[in-house]
Amino acid sequence: xxxxNSHGTSRSVVNPGEGVDGNLLIRNSTMIVxxxxxxxxxxxxxxxISSIAxxxxxxxxxxxxxxxxxxxxxxPGAIDxxxxxxxxxxxxxxxxxxxxxxxxxxxxxxxxxxxxxxxNATNRTTLETKIALAGQKAVTHHGFFVGxxxxxxxxxxxxxxxxxxxxxxIFMGSSTxxxxxxxxxxxxxxxxxxxGIIATHAEDxxxxxxxxxxxxxxxxxxxxxxxRDVECAFLATKRAAALAKDHAHRxxxxxxxxxxxxxxxxNNKGDLITTEACIQHLTFDQDDVEALGVxxxxxxxxxxxxxxxxxxxxxxxxxxxxxxxxHAPHTLESKSVGYPKxxxxxxxxxTSLPLMLTHAMNGKCSVNDVVRWMCEGPARVYGMKNKGxxxxxxxxxxxxxxLQTRRTITDSDTWTRVGWTPYDGMELTGWPxxxxxxxxxxxxxxxxxxxxxVPVATPGSTGRALQFD
Ligand code: DOR
Ligand code: ZN
Numbered sequence: 001x002x003x004x005n006s007h008g009t010s011r012s013v014v015n016p017g018e019g020v021d022g023n024l025l026i027r028n029s030t031m032i033v034x035x036x037x038x039x040x041x042x043x044x045x046x047x048x049i050s051s052i053a054x055x056x057x058x059x060x061x062x063x064x065x066x067x068x069x070x071x072x073x074x075x076p077g078a079i080d081x082x083x084x085x086x087x088x089x090x091x092x093x094x095x096x097x098x099x100x101x102x103x104x105x106x107x108x109x110x111x112x113x114x115x116x117x118x119x120n121a122t123n124r125t126t127l128e129t130k131i132a133l134a135g136q137k138a139v140t141h142h143g144f145f146v147g148x149x150x151x152x153x154x155x156x157x158x159x160x161x162x163x164x165x166x167x168x169x170i171f172m173g174s175s176t177x178x179x180x181x182x183x184x185x186x187x188x189x190x191x192x193x194x195x196g197i198i199a200t201h202a203e204d205x206x207x208x209x210x211x212x213x214x215x216x217x218x219x220x221x222x223x224x225x226x227x228r229d230v231e232c233a234f235l236a237t238k239r240a241a242a243l244a245k246d247h248a249h250r251x252x253x254x255x256x257x258x259x260x261x262x263x264x265x266x267n268n269k270g271d272l273i274t275t276e277a278c279i280q281h282l283t284f285d286q287d288d289v290e291a292l293g294v295x296x297x298x299x300x301x302x303x304x305x306x307x308x309x310x311x312x313x314x315x316x317x318x319x320x321x322x323x324x325x326x327h328a329p330h331t332l333e334s335k336s337v338g339y340p341k342x343x344x345x346x347x348x349x350x351t352s353l354p355l356m357l358t359h360a361m362n363g364k365c366s367v368n369d370v371v372r373w374m375c376e377g378p379a380r381v382y383g384m385k386n387k388g389x390x391x392x393x394x395x396x397x398x399x400x401x402x403l404q405t406r407r408t409i410t411d412s413d414t415w416t417r418v419g420w421t422p423y424d425g426m427e428l429t430g431w432p433x434x435x436x437x438x439x440x441x442x443x444x445x446x447x448x449x450x451x452x453x454v455p456v457a458t459p460g461s462t463g464r465a466l467q468f469d
Contacts (some may be wrong), residue, residue: 022047022396022439025060029069029400032076032371033390042074044396047438052392065441069400072433075371076388077109077140077397078353079378081166082254082276082324084176084345085111087133089118093329094417096130097459099349100138102327102415104443105453106350107399107432109140110387110466112166112378115147116177122147123155124162131164131465139442139457141397143382143466145169145199147179150186156194164465166382167196167252172236173203175299176328176345180205187239191247196468197382198244199252202236202261203228203300221293221339222286225301230258233300237261244272252381255326257281257300259310266319274321274381277311279352280422282323282359284308294335294342295422298328312364315373322377323370325352329418347416351409351423353399357430361403383469396439399432405447407431413451437462 024044031038033052041058043051051058060066085099094102096113103111113130115121121130127146134142143166146159159165170190171179181187182205191198208228215227237253244251253275256262265275284292284302296302314320328345335342356370371389379388386394406429411420431451435443440462445453 023061023064024067024396024436024439025058025064026067026069026074026398026400027058028056029072029074031074031390032368035368037368042390044398044436044439047396047440049390049392049394049396052390067400067434071402071404072400073367073403074390074398074400075107076375076390077399077435077437078107078374079110079384079388080108080325080327080349080352081112081322081378081382082114083111083327083349084114084116084329086117086329087130092417093331095137096134096142097137098415098417099327100134100140100142100463101443101455102347102350103140104435104437104455104457105415105432107353107401107435108349109397109399109435109437110142110384111140111349112143112145112382115145115169116171116179120147120177120179121145122149122152124158127159127162127165134164134463135465136460138463139455139459139461140437140463141466142463143468148181148190149179150181150183153189153193156190160195163467166466166468168194168198169201170198171201172240173201173205173208173232175201175203176343182206187243191243191249194249197250197252199254200236200240201255202240202253203232204235204239207232207235219339221289221297224297224339225286225289225303228299228301230260230303230307233258234260234264238264241268241273245270248272252276255281255300255324256311256320257303257307259307262310262314262319266314266317269319275319276322276324277315277320278324278326279348279355280326280346282308282311282315283355292422294339295420296346297335297339297342297344298326298346299344316365316369321381323352323356323373324378325349327416329416331418332420346422347414347418347420348422350415351421351428353401353432354428354430355423357401357403358428361429367403384466385469396436398434398436400434401430401432402447403429405429405431407451409451415452438464
């Protein structure tokens with residue numbers, strides 16, 4: 001069924017079976033180009049953006065897909081630099097195919113996947129396996145973190161600069177899985193002897209263990225944020241920042257959650273450090289934790305209104321570089337044991353762009369801010385060349401979103417293997433009508449069709465292992 005444009009007439013895709021070479025023309029959309037909003041046409045040839053024509057006027061050529069973009073906003077494909085796709089080891093939660101399908105459905109054209117798998121991705125062999133699997137199964141571009149352990153520096157060195165490897169992940173505090181490096185001498189060794197970017201899960205292990213023991217008698221979920229408190233996070237963030245400075249090492253602090261850390265980084269970030277905030281920490285607070293329970297249980301926790309408000313402020317002033325999902329699917333069955341036994345983490349890769357665009361349409365930020373935080377920011381932080389912006393010569397990774405229609409998402413609309421979303425029941429706008437990778441359509445949605453949309457690409461036919469500067 002064709003979708004409708006703003007005049008209610010049919011939106012057509014000409015030559016729908018073509019375009020295998022990544023040749024495509026999108027006409028009359030509203031484009032975000034260089035921070036400005038312009039109406040016009042955009043052409044992709046051989047997977048690369050070849051021309052951007054404000055005012056339009058590009059004529060269709062033989063063999064290219066033509067999409068009528070009237071009434072839609074054309075954005076660079078979103079880049080989610082923090083997902084847990086669970087392959088290998090936990091296919092009941094996610095794998096690289098289901099995860100990348102979910103990404104594509106959400107307008108995400110590149111993802112960076114975390115190493116806490118079974119087995120953990122901590123050496124060259126496990127990384128090569130994941131990259132090969134993604135080549136066969138993913139429909140989007142992909143990159144992978146290598147996990148640090150207390151004694152794998154030579155393994156970390158062995159994957160440096162490898163295509164498809166985006167950086168080193170250090171869990172400084174225990175979370176899901178058993179990856180953990182918290183002793184100073186081991187951290188020093190890693191910072192001193194590796195290159196590239198280190199991404200830290202910054203929660204202080206000593207304080208964490210002490211507090212988990214103290215809070216052992218509490219079974220109310222509100223105690224989660226009290227137990228894994230702001231001080232746990234702040235201690236580790238300051239420690240990671242000092243290591244980065246002492247060793248002149250690039251550092252990215254993942255999922256920043258507290259006002260105190262965000263304010264501190266505002267004054268102490270320098271050139272070596274970047275950071276990110278999760279959509280759930282920008283959307284939920286203590287009241288949502290009470291209402292939604294273990295569905296929104298994660299580490300570090302959803303905190304308080306004051307923290308949420310400061311994260312928004314520090315995003316707007318540029319302290320926080322990007323907005324990510326920390327897509328961490330767990331089955332509802334595994335969550336059903338309740339707090340504190342339920343696993344921490346929630347899915348989000350397929351709802352991130354609509355959620356942020358809904359925040360934009362509700363006046364919280366601009367559409368251009370969303371592009372800065374979800375496209376340009378991740379590309380800059382991880383040195384992803386020719387991605388994250390609509391610029392001639394850049395890769396043809398695009399998403400065409402509908403900011404006019406609001407639709408309610410429910411668990412059954414999701415592509416993630418776990419089949420649920422913490423945003424169940426929320427009315428969101430900004431749904432991607434087309435997601436395009438290297439000029440090839442990978443996911444499609446119709447205004448009148450199912451909210452889940454339709455996958456277009458076959459596994460492995462689109463998307464590449466990313467390269468990082
Ligand atoms: O809540 C979380 N879940 N935090 C993490 O650090 C890991 C993640 C997961 O993998 O489930
Ligand atoms: Zn994570």
